[in-house]
Amino acid sequence: MSLSRRKTTFGFAAGAATLAIALAGCGSSSEPTSSNTATAGGGSGDEPVTLTLATFNQFGYSADSEGGADYAYDLIAEYEELHPNVTIVYNVADTSNTARENFFTKLGPGGLADVEAIEVDWLPEAMQYSDMLADLTNADLDGNWLDWKVQAATDADGRLIAYGTDIGPEAICYNVDAFEEAGLPTDPTEVAAAIDGDWSKFFDLGAQYTEATGKGFYEENAAVLQGMIGQLEAPYEDPATDEIVALDNPEVKAVYDELTAASEAGLSAGLQQWGDDWAAGMANGDYAVTLCPAWFLGVIEGNAPEGNWDIANAFPNGGGNWGGSYLTVPASGANVEAATEFAAWLTAPEQQAKAFENVGAFPSSPDAAASDAVQSYTREFFNDAPAGEIYAERAAAVTVSPYKGSHYFQVNDAMVNALRRVDEGTMNAADSWAQFEADVQAIG
Numbered sequence: 001m002s003l004s005r006r007k008t009t010f011g012f013a014a015g016a017a018t019l020a021i022a023l024a025g026c027g028s029s030s031e032p033t034s035s036n037t038a039t040a041g042g043g044s045g046d047e048p049v050t051l052t053l054a055t056f057n058q059f060g061y062s063a064d065s066e067g068g069a070d071y072a073y074d075l076i077a078e079y080e081e082l083h084p085n086v087t088i089v090y091n092v093a094d095t096s097n098t099a100r101e102n103f104f105t106k107l108g109p110g111g112l113a114d115v116e117a118i119e120v121d122w123l124p125e126a127m128q129y130s131d132m133l134a135d136l137t138n139a140d141l142d143g144n145w146l147d148w149k150v151q152a153a154t155d156a157d158g159r160l161i162a163y164g165t166d167i168g169p170e171a172i173c174y175n176v177d178a179f180e181e182a183g184l185p186t187d188p189t190e191v192a193a194a195i196d197g198d199w200s201k202f203f204d205l206g207a208q209y210t211e212a213t214g215k216g217f218y219e220e221n222a223a224v225l226q227g228m229i230g231q232l233e234a235p236y237e238d239p240a241t242d243e244i245v246a247l248d249n250p251e252v253k254a255v256y257d258e259l260t261a262a263s264e265a266g267l268s269a270g271l272q273q274w275g276d277d278w279a280a281g282m283a284n285g286d287y288a289v290t291l292c293p294a295w296f297l298g299v300i301e302g303n304a305p306e307g308n309w310d311i312a313n314a315f316p317n318g319g320g321n322w323g324g325s326y327l328t329v330p331a332s333g334a335n336v337e338a339a340t341e342f343a344a345w346l347t348a349p350e351q352q353a354k355a356f357e358n359v360g361a362f363p364s365s366p367d368a369a370a371s372d373a374v375q376s377y378t379r380e381f382f383n384d385a386p387a388g389e390i391y392a393e394r395a396a397a398v399t400v401s402p403y404k405g406s407h408y409f410q411v412n413d414a415m416v417n418a419l420r421r422v423d424e425g426t427m428n429a430a431d432s433w434a435q436f437e438a439d440v441q442a443i444g
Contacts, residue, residue, distance in 0.1 A: 046085055047085060048085050048087070049085055049086050049087070049335055049338045050086075050087045050088075050089060050335075051086060051087070051088050051089070051114045051115065051335055051338060051339055051342055052088075052089045052090075052091065052113035052114045052115070053076075053088055053089070053090045053091070053113055053114070053115045053342070054091045054092075054093065054099065054102075054112070054113035054115070054116050054117060055090075055091075055092055055093070055099070055117040055325075056092065056093040056094070056095060056096050056098065056099035056117060056119070057092070057093075057094075057095065057096065058092075058295075058298065058359045058361075059117065059165060059166075059325070059355060059359070059361060060073075060075070060354070060355030060356070060357075060358035060359035060361050061074075061075045061076055061090065061346065061355065061358075062074050062075065062076040062077070062090055063358075064076075065090040065091075065092050066092055066359075071358040071359075072354070072357045072358055073354040073355075073357065073358055075346060075351055075354060075355070076088045076090055079342065079345060079346075086338065086342070088342075091113065095274075096119040096121075096122075099116075099117065099118075099119070100118075100119070100122050100125075100409075103116060103118060103122075103126070104125065107129060107132055107330065108129075108132070110330075110332050112330045112332075112333070113330075113333075114329065114330070114333045114334070114335050114336075114338070114339035114342075115327050115328070115329055115339050115342055115343050115346075116327070116328050116329075116330060117165070117325050117326065117327055117328075118162060118325065118326050118327075118328055119323070119324075119325050120152070120323060120324045120325060120326070120404070121404060121408060121409050121412070122409050123152060123153065123162070123326060123404070124404050124405050124406050124408060124409075125406055125409065126161070126162075126328065127153075127155055127161070127406075128406055130155035130157075130159060130161045131331070132330065132331055132332065133161040133162070133328050133329065133330060133331055134161070134328075134329040134330070134331045134333075134336050134339075134340060135159040135160065135161065136160045136161065136162065136163055136328075136329060136340055136343070136344070137158075137159060137160040138160075138344065141163075141344060141348075143366070143367075144163075144164075144347065144348060144349060144365055144367075145163070145164040145347070145364045145365055145366075146164070146167070146364050146365075146366060148401050149164040149167065149324070149364045150164070152401075153326055161328060162326035162327060162328045163326060163327045163343050163344060163346075163347040164324070164325075164326055164347060164364035164365075165324070165325045165326060165327060165346075165347055165352070165355070165361065165364065166294075166295065166323070166324050166325060166352070166355070166356075166361035166362055166363065166364055167321055167323075167324040167362055167363070167364045167395065168293035168294065168295060168321050168322040168323035168324050168362065169293060169294060169319065169320070169321055169362055169391050169394035169395035169397070169398060170227060170291055170292060170293045170315050170319070170320040170321065170322050170394060171292050171293075171311050171312060171313055171314065171315060171390055171391065171394050172191070172192075172195055172202075172289055172290075172291065172292055172311070172312040172314060172315060172316075173289065173290050173292035173296070173297070173300060173309055173310070173311050173312075173382070174191060174288055174289045174290075174309065174310060174312060175285055175287075175288045175289070175307060175308065175309055176308040176309065176310050176383070177285065177307075177308045178209075178213070178215075178285050178287075178288040179191070179209075179288060181212075181213060182208070182209045182212040182213050182288070183212055184205065184208065184209060184212075186310075188310050188311060188312050188313065188383075188385065189313075191310075191312040191314075192312040192313050192314035193314075195312055195314045195315075195316060196314040196316075197316070197317075198316060198317050199228060199258065199316045199317055201316065202316040203258070203262050203267065205217075206218065206262065206267040206289075207265060207267065209288055210265065210266045210267055213288075214266075215269065215285075215286060215287065215288070216266065216267060216268050216269025216270065216271075216286065216287045217267045217268075217269075217287060217288055217289060218267065218268060218269065218287050218288070218289050218290060218291075219268070219269050219271045219272075219273060219278055219281065219282075219287045219290060220268050220269065220270055220271055220272055220273060220278075220419075220420065220423055221259040221260070221262065221263050221268045221419040221420070221422070221423055222272070222273065222416040222419045222420055222423075223273050223290065223291060224259060224262075224268075224291065225255065225259060225415060225416065225419055226291065226322050227291045227315070227316065227320045227322065228255045228258075228259070228317075229252070229255060229402070229412070229415070230320050230321060230322065230400070230402055231317055231318065231320060231400050231402075232249075232251050232252070232255075232400070232402055233400055233402060233403065234249075234402065234403045235249060235251065235252050235402055235403075236249070236252070236404075236405070236407065236408055236411040236412065237403060237404075237405035237406075237407055237408060237411070239403040239405070242405040242406055242407070244407050244411060244440060244443060246411050246415075246440055247437055247440055247441075252415075253433075256415070256418070256419070256429075256433060256436075257429070259419055260419070260422045260429035260432075261429075263419075263422050263423050264422075264429070268423050269281060269286050269287040270423040270424060271286065271287065272420065279303040282300065282303045282304045282307070283303055283304040283305075283306070283307060291315075291320070291322065292311065293321070293322040293323055293362070294356070294360045294361065294362035294387065294391040295323060295359060295360050295361050295362070296322075296360075297311075297360045297379055297381070297382065297387065298359050298360055300381075301381045308383075309381070309382055309383075310382050310383050310385060311379070311382050311385040311387065311390055313390045313393060313394070315394060315397065318397055318398075318399060319394060319395075319396070319397030319398035319399060319400075320394075320398065321395075321398050321401070324364065327343040327346060327347060328343075329343055347364075347365075348365075349363070349365040349367040349368040349371070350368070352364065352365045352368040353365075353368040353371050353373045353374055354373075356368070356373075356374055356377065356388075357373060357377065360379075360387070362374075362391050362395065369392055369395065370392075374388045374392065375388045375389060375392065376388060407443055410443050411440055411443065414436055414439040414440055414443070415436060417436075417439070418432045418433060418435060418436035418439075419432075421435070
């Protein structure tokens with residue numbers, strides 16, 4: 001099946017300022033099947049129930065709440081039809097950072113939604129307060145999610161505190177017209193071959209592009225950082241102790257050096273992701289490629305609706321994953337049982353497949369990923385690219401799930417800022433690294 005063009009714009013934040021948080025302590029078939037859907041009684045009776053759902057950006061749940069012009073499915077309306085006694089109030093934060101601040105501000109005192117979405121990069125922070133979240137363990141749902149997705153949301157006491165929604169397997173999206181202007185290959189197979197290999201091949205192709213056009217190859221170094229740091233098993237913290245090791249990890253410094261060298265060579269356009277200039281640059285051809293998880297396809301369509309973009313089925317140095325979220329149920333909520341049932345339904349294989357069709361949120365459910373609905377999915381905007389097949393292959397290429405401890409979000413934010421200082425020319429690479437060291441040491 002194909003998805004027609006639609007103009008949707010949304011953002012996944014690359015980083016956020018450190019947030020001071022004070023929390024009060026308190027206690028396989030090829031087709032998705034409905035047999036794994038939760039059947040807890042909370043939303044199935046006759047008692048009227050109003051459930052609140054809070055996510056950020058576009059999860060593909062409701063076009064009315066998320067600004068989607070032509071979603072194939074409205075999952076909120078579908079759930080209310082299946083459960084006539086349930087009314088869903090759906091709130092969508094503008095970014096992951098906004099949702100994060102709200103989550104940790106209200107988790108202790110109360111006031112969160114019945115079902116709260118959390119993003120993978122701040123899941124480790126949430127795990128520190130797992131006793132404030134309902135235990136969602138349910139043997140009937142075993143196999144609904146990838147093993148690593150479940151393990152990441154299971155606390156030290158064996159409690160599953162979140163149900164997986166999507167994952168973010170990455171390909172490379174490129175501006176076909178920009179590549180043609182630079183004399184580079186434009187066929188997706190040829191572009192994939194030019195990129196396939198280690199990161200040096202990606203930067204070499206970028207050097208050719210920049211030399212031919214005088215333009216940046218990609219939007220900013222902080223955007224490429226995500227792909228490179230996501231291939232390191234323990235970039236910033238020691239998995240055994242959770243202590244910060246970023247400053248002593250030679251792999252982190254090597255990534256920094258490679259990116260700042262590329263910046264000095266003009267490969268970075270210096271346009272901060274999610275900013276107005278970045279969005280305009282995507283439409284105007286100010287850069288030619290972007291790291292492109294499945295959910296990012298809608299970002300490109302929304303920001304460059306008249307553009308000529310395609311997807312290369314390759315990713316430097318193997319596979320990469322960017323993003324992916326979870327649904328949690330705060331234990332202090334008034335409707336924990338009904339909320340748990342609702343969260344399980346939203347993340348069941350059949351609903352994950354529908355969310356993928358709506359916004360390209362690639363399923364964390366193996367059954368959904370293997371379904372005909374996902375495998376046959378094409379993307380009209382990207383020259384009818386076989387997006388389902390591409391991202392299934394990109395998901396299979398992911399071999400590393402980096403350790404993300406309680407400090408990951410803050411350390412990565414400091415690295416993003418370090419790279420941006422070099423991009424902006426406010427500091428050279430050496431001085432900005434020194435500032436990064438000071439910023440990390442201040443984290444504690």
